[in-house]
Amino acid sequence: xxxxxxxxxxxxxxxxxxxxxxxxxxxxxxxxxxxxxxxxxxxxxxxxxxxxxxxxxxxxxxxxxxxxxxxxxxxxxxxxxxxxxxxxxxxxxxxxxxxxxxxxxxxxxxxxxxxxxxxxxxxxxxxxxxxxxxxxxxxxxxxxx
Amino acid sequence: xxxxxxxxxxxxxxxxxxxxxxxxxxxxxxxxxxxxxxxxxxxxxxxxxxxxxxxxxxxxxxxxxxxxxxxxxxxxxxxxxxxxxxxxxxxxxxxxxxxxxxxxxxxxxxxxxxxxxxxxxxxxxxxxxxxxxxxxxxxxxxxxxxxxxxxxxxxxxxxxxxxxxxxxxxxxxxxxxxxxxxxxx
Numbered sequence: 001x002x003x004x005x006x007x008x009x010x011x012x013x014x015x016x017x018x019x020x021x022x023x024x025x026x027x028x029x030x031x032x033x034x035x036x037x038x039x040x041x042x043x044x045x046x047x048x049x050x051x052x053x054x055x056x057x058x059x060x061x062x063x064x065x066x067x068x069x070x071x072x073x074x075x076x077x078x079x080x081x082x083x084x085x086x087x088x089x090x091x092x093x094x095x096x097x098x099x100x101x102x103x104x105x106x107x108x109x110x111x112x113x114x115x116x117x118x119x120x121x122x123x124x125x126x127x128x129x130x131x132x133x134x135x136x137x138x139x140x141x142x143x144x145x
Numbered sequence: 146x147x148x149x150x151x152x153x154x155x156x157x158x159x160x161x162x163x164x165x166x167x168x169x170x171x172x173x174x175x176x177x178x179x180x181x182x183x184x185x186x187x188x189x190x191x192x193x194x195x196x197x198x199x200x201x202x203x204x205x206x207x208x209x210x211x212x213x214x215x216x217x218x219x220x221x222x223x224x225x226x227x228x229x230x231x232x233x234x235x236x237x238x239x240x241x242x243x244x245x246x247x248x249x250x251x252x253x254x255x256x257x258x259x260x261x262x263x264x265x266x267x268x269x270x271x272x273x274x275x276x277x278x279x280x281x282x283x284x285x286x287x288x289x290x291x292x293x294x295x296x297x298x299x300x301x302x303x304x305x306x307x308x309x310x311x312x313x314x315x316x317x318x319x320x321x322x323x324x325x326x327x328x329x330x
Binding site for chain 1: 172175176179180183184185188189190204205208209212267268274275279294295322326329
């Protein structure tokens with residue numbers, strides 16, 4: 001790791017190499033093997049439909065986030081467009097009634113230019129995403145469909 | 146009687162071959178993959194803050210998830226690296242469930258009676274501070290640091306596993322080292 005300029009810090013590297021070694025040595029690997037095999041036998045592979053059902057909460061979160069963003073957009077637009085200062089009536093958005101083109105139009109409506117940020121799926125949950133990141137995620141999902 | 150021919154060492158099957166065998170229904174292939182990678186996975190999880198009493202369960206859960214999802218493994222990195230990233234997700238889920246942080250117990254290596262007592266104490270203190278420091282890092286920095294410093298992986302491999310670029314992985318590592326030095330020195 002000389003290229004990191006950290007080779008001089010032997011203490012840190014030594015500690016990093018030792019970290020967890022004792023606990024790992026105490027792991028009973030054969031017992032782990034048997035436990036894993038038992039679980040693989042007892043828990044049948046999840047069929048595709050069940051996997052879809054498992055992932056549904058994520059889609060529900062996305063839909064909920066979309067409704068919130070769309071609602072906020074509609075409210076903001078209504079307030080801006082009412083000359084007298086009175087807020088225009090807000091229509092309820094029901095995504096299940098919308099067609100794919102309508103959903104795309106909705107996404108374009110809520111999209112704010114110049115605020116896209118790269119989103120990594122590795123270490124964030126939906127609750128960790130900013131509104132801009134959520135919009136980017138939704139746009140990428142739309143492109144996949 | 147002709148001289149006996151030297152017995153050629155039978156090469157152990159690659160991870161890819163074992164994965165293919167497991168997908169074909171060979172249970173022993175799965176067992177061999179567990180034997181091959183369980184300790185490295187346990188080290189990674191312990192380094193990332195897994196309590197030792199939960200280590201066996203976390204290792205099992207990681208392998209179960211990996212075997213269930215192995216069809217999505219495209220060989221973008223080594224199987225072990227992919228497994229470690231799944232372990233990181235398993236640990237994150239476990240922490241969310243626990244809703245509380247726990248202290249990583251010191252291993253026997255730290256409590257070892259070998260060597261100079263002063264050096265042992267210094268090493269133990271450094272390891273404890275490193276563990277404390279790792280728990281304070283953002284998850285990505287912590288995982289990049291462990292994959293690099295503990296597992297000895299190259300940035301290309303880390304980046305492929307974490308879905309980022311080698312340059313970004315290098316930056317995460319440097320940020321992690323900078324912060325960890327504050328704890329360890």
